Amino acid sequence: MILDERIRVTLADVAAEAGVSKMTASRALRGSGDVSNTNTKKVRQAARKIGYVGNHLASSLSGQRSDLIGVAIPSLANIVFADVLAGIAEAIEGSGLQPVFGVTDYDLGKEYEIIRNMLSWKPAGLIVTGLDQSDDAKRLLANANIPVVQIMDLDGTPVDVCVGFSxxxxxxxxxxxxxxxxxxxxxxxxxxxxxxxxxxxxxxxxxxxxxxxxxxxxxxxxxxxxxxxxxxxxxxxxxxxxxxxxxxxxxxxxxxxxxxxxxxxxxxxxxxxxxxxxxxxxxxxxxxxxxxxxxxxTPRREIGRTAAKLIVEANNDADKHQSQILKYTPVIEFGD
Amino acid sequence: MILDERIRVTLADVAAEAGVSKMTASRALRGSGDVSNTNTKKVRQAARKIGYVGNHLASSLSGQRSDLIGVAIPSLANIVFADVLAGIAEAIEGSGLQPVFGVTDYDLGKEYEIIRNMLSWKPAGLIVTGLDQSDDAKRLLANANIPVVQIMDLDGTPVDVCVGFSxxxxxxxxxxxxxxxxxxxxxxxxxxxxxxxxxxxxxxxxxxxxxxxxxxxxxxxxxxxxxxxxxxxxxxxxxxxxxxxxxxxxxxxxxxxxxxxxxxxxxxxxxxxxxxxxxxxxxxxxxxxxxxxxxxxTPRREIGRTAAKLIVEANNDADKHQSQILKYTPVIEFGD
DNA sequence: ACTGGTATCGATACCGGTATCGGTACCATA
DNA sequence: TATGGTACCGATACCGGTATCGATACCAGT
CATH class of the missing domain: 3.40.50.2300 (Response regulator)
Known part of the structure; x- marks a missing residue:
């Protein structure tokens, strides 16, 4: 594939096409009030016409927060964590959030790096497996200023929210x-x-x-x-x-x-x-x-879903977020 | 968790602490030449001292490209795709890239939205399942100007690279x-x-x-x-x-x-x-x-690994990237 | 006509990095 | 001493959005 110098379509182009300012175009596309119906329509049409896609990098940088959810799991060979991911995917459906994942291989050092890396995306929230991160990692999480959900375990002291079982x-x-x-x-x-x-x-x-x-x-x-x-x-x-x-x-x-x-x-x-x-x-x-x-x-899919749901909700209304422990209980089944 | 007004540590803070300009700090931290050893050391120390983390949003916006890899899979209930993800995770280990995934539920409309959403992160590459996206989605992929790898299938016309089997x-x-x-x-x-x-x-x-x-x-x-x-x-x-x-x-x-x-x-x-x-x-x-x-x-883990590796390589050296078809062949096993 | 309120819009200043390019200091050479 | 090259550094201008706040237009009420 030849990487030709394709012109990038930006909000400024949409604005020009619609004959309004960048600001009005921005507001119209986000539906954030103070735009006349006429202009809203014009902007929407212009955007569609020139194939405007938007740039999450720019909007997130401006807003100091992205629509990414960081997920750190120890392994993907274990179906359990695939189920957790499935639960997460289910819960964020339609919320506009997107999950970024990292595999720690049960290694605290890698986990730290993954958490650090994810934080630099200013995610809407973080989901990490277990309560036993390294002290450095815990410090990062505690200072991150975003919802942090630790899952799959209860035996320990959570950083923020905890969803799991003992x-x-x-x-x-x-x-x-x-x-x-x-x-x-x-x-x-x-x-x-x-x-x-x-x-x-x-x-x-x-x-x-x-x-x-x-x-x-x-x-x-x-x-x-x-x-x-x-x-x-x-x-x-x-x-x-x-x-x-x-x-x-x-x-x-x-x-x-x-x-x-x-x-x-x-x-x-x-x-x-x-x-x-x-x-x-x-x-x-x-x-x-x-x-x-x-x-x-083990209710692993539910745990993933609940964890993600908490972040989605905090994302919609930050005030509603609070540290808490959500306790599940595995049910013993006898296979009959 | 109370969202206190924590001061954000930026590159400017590191620069001030080290007594150099933002630019020198930036170069020192990235190891991109033209900085004296003395200053490099000072900047590194300053960064560690004040706990600088960096901001992928800003650097990616500036560089027009992020270190994200977008992955669209149809389902996570199917172990096959968990294996694909595992292969991807394996291949990008240490490359600095991170995978964002989306679950399409075998729905072309959702797939289109996921691809569109991912593109607005200006990812380093995209991995999508199969060759049968909607026409709109294919158009997005073709115009994306980044490596696009379609996996798990060969029966059709690939957009760019194709890794799979018939x-x-x-x-x-x-x-x-x-x-x-x-x-x-x-x-x-x-x-x-x-x-x-x-x-x-x-x-x-x-x-x-x-x-x-x-x-x-x-x-x-x-x-x-x-x-x-x-x-x-x-x-x-x-x-x-x-x-x-x-x-x-x-x-x-x-x-x-x-x-x-x-x-x-x-x-x-x-x-x-x-x-x-x-x-x-x-x-x-x-x-x-x-x-x-x-x-x-089916060599699904290998397919994930190969797909991701292609993107990692293209990320290191864009010129090396070329459209190609990498063909795998499932081996029939008789269970004995 | 004058005032106040509402609806709508846009210029400007960021967000936090990086590319670029023009210095400056210093040394070797003519 | 003048000159050229090299190593290093930083001011500035972006990247593409959004928050903010002031401007403008228009209408109702007096």
């Missing part, structure tokens, strides 16, 4: 549910790459609840590779060969648990007859699985 | 593979919501190849609801009860196919002994499934 409590509740089912010899399987702060918090809650019942994990296995169905299948196979007497495995997420289920099916192990498998997230895949897996359904 | 050919090749396996009574299952242009193209290629072999689809079933594992299971159940003699089902994607597999497992149908199931995309889930499903593995 990862600790989710772990505890799952432990409780499994104990209620009479499980005693319980193993934990996670993945190093996926072993983020939140999975750790769940595990803490889980083991704490177990110890209150006088139990400890019968085995713990953290894979090196990335989380996924295949990894779950292999790790389960390994753990079960070392500990054939397990009656339950708690996985850090549903992908791993589904992999575990496939191993059990192949190995002829009845689930949940011989062994109970428990995951986390409530992915669609579990519903159709030929075996029953326990899981905590 | 959906028609993918359909044909799957038909060929199934014919080679001796399948004769073949049904197609898709979903209305997911019945986008590309799925249609695959189906066209598929049926055309069948008819070259003197065959037609034994049944076609398009569900009303959204695509997914659950839908696949139900649709398969319905189709098989009406046509118990089928020896093969081709699904518009792997989610549906996996659902079909679960139905067959539950119904005691041997796969691929009694019936062959074929999907599309090559999702991770299939690998661990206790049955073998045929699928075309």
């Amino acid at each position: 990862q600790r409590a989710a772990g505890e509740e799952m432990a409780e549910a499994l104990l209620d089912m009479g499980r005693k010899r319980i193993a934990y399987i996670g993945c190093g790459v996926d072993m983020d702060v939140r999975a750790k918090k769940r595990l803490e809650g889980f083991t704490e609840r177990l110890s209150r019942a006088g139990l400890k994990l019968a085995a713990t296995r953290i894979g090196d590779g990335p989380s996924g169905i295949t990894a779950g299948r292999e790790l389960t196979s390994e753990v079960l060969s070392e500990h054939p007497d397990l009656d339950c495995i708690y996985y850090s997420n549903d992908d791993l648990a589904a992999g575990g289920a496939f191993h059990c099916i192949a190995a002829g192990l009845a689930v949940p007859g011989a062994i109970t498998l428990a995951g986390f997230n409530g992915l669609d895949i579990l519903e159709s699985l030929p075996v029953e897996i326990v899981t905590s359904r | 959906q028609r050919a993918a359909g044909e090749e799957m038909a060929e593979a199934l014919l080679d396996m001796g399948r004769k009574r073949i049904a197609y299952i898709g979903c209305g919501v997911d019945m986008d242009v590309r799925a249609k193209k695959r189906l066209e290629g598929f049926t055309e190849r069948l008819s070259r072999a003197g065959l037609k689809l034994a049944a076609t079933r398009i569900g009303d609801g959204p695509s997914g594992i659950t839908a696949g299971r139900e649709l398969t159940s319905e189709v098989l009860s009406e046509h118990p003699d089928l020896d093969c089902i081709y699904y518009s994607n792997d989610d549906l196919a996996a659902g079909g597999a679960f139905h067959c497992i539950a119904a005691g149908l041997a796969v691929p002994g009694a019936i062959t199931l074929a999907g599309f995309n090559g999702l991770d889930i299939l690998e661990s499934l206790p049955v073998e499903i045929v699928t075309s593995r």
Whole structure:
């Protein structure tokens, strides 16, 4: 494509075409009062005629604030965050806002850079994952003077708004549910790459609840590779060969648990007859699985939607914005 | 959060602090020559000291081009596009570019608005899904004067660069593979919501190849609801009860196919002994499934990565950019 | 005719950077 | 000493919008 010197159509061109001043053209196109109907019509026609598109850079610079929403998520390999993005996209539909995203790879340094970079766009708001940013990043967020929504976690001190659920409590509740089912010899399987702060918090809650019942994990296995169905299948196979007497495995997420289920099916192990498998997230895949897996359904799409909605509302009426904590609760599902 | 009147730190402040002019400060921070080492150091220190962050709006407005990459995808419910985003995120890592995304919901009108909106950010490049935009949208893209990459499809006329594979050919090749396996009574299952242009193209290629072999689809079933594992299971159940003699089902994607597999497992149908199931995309889930499903593995992550890389490169050296077609080929996998 | 109010409009000054270009200082060379 | 080159620096003019505020026109009321 040859980058020819195309003339740029600016507001001044529209104004000239319509025979009014830049200012009147600006007002007419934004519908911000004080323009006669005649001129409004003339300007609109002129804009359409010469194909005026507008320049967000200029208007945002002038207004000191853009219509961008910054979103920092740790990964896109994890469906959970794709769902969060989907929720965000849904909530901002028609608001004129647009999401910019950055992937942190669970790295606090990258997260800091992403936040810093996003702030220099003077966004209408920021959505970041979790409560555990670096101190530098937290300082940036606190001083940013825009709505900041931290999502997916509640265990900590939010900077501004917080939309999520307690990862600790989710772990505890799952432990409780499994104990209620009479499980005693319980193993934990996670993945190093996926072993983020939140999975750790769940595990803490889980083991704490177990110890209150006088139990400890019968085995713990953290894979090196990335989380996924295949990894779950292999790790389960390994753990079960070392500990054939397990009656339950708690996985850090549903992908791993589904992999575990496939191993059990192949190995002829009845689930949940011989062994109970428990995951986390409530992915669609579990519903159709030929075996029953326990899981905590996380309202991730709702969280994304709510977070974005808060920013949209603050954008429409800045006074309405206030720091708050919106608490969701994952629901335990038994797969039947 | 109280929006207090915080003073904004600008380049002028940095310059004052360092005792130089705005211009020298600007040059020093960007490392764009003609600044003495002493001053460079002074400016850097001053910037750090007063916590200068920079303003992308101002620099982009001045430079007529921003460091944003616009991405238009049809949906985030479909993992495929999350993978594309992941590839994009991967490719722009460290380039200073940031992705803005918009979800079109397979709606040409929304797509046009998204493209228009993105263009008004003067992005460094645009990545849009498919070749079938509205004429208005195509005109915008053609006149945008920036690299435009259309992804995931090849069947049509690209605006600028095109990175993808032929959906028609993918359909044909799957038909060929199934014919080679001796399948004769073949049904197609898709979903209305997911019945986008590309799925249609695959189906066209598929049926055309069948008819070259003197065959037609034994049944076609398009569900009303959204695509997914659950839908696949139900649709398969319905189709098989009406046509118990089928020896093969081709699904518009792997989610549906996996659902079909679960139905067959539950119904005691041997796969691929009694019936062959074929999907599309090559999702991770299939690998661990206790049955073998045929699928075309699409290089969606690579496509995202390549598309973004082209824009990153054009951004570094505009002259290097040229219209081209980068062709990928989905590989058929037999699930074993 | 004079006053006050309302509706409409436009000149001007920004927003916070960067490109440009014309200095200035200093050194080597003739 | 005059001259030319190099390294460095900063005043100025933008980029393309919008906020602000003063100007103008016109009408009703007295």
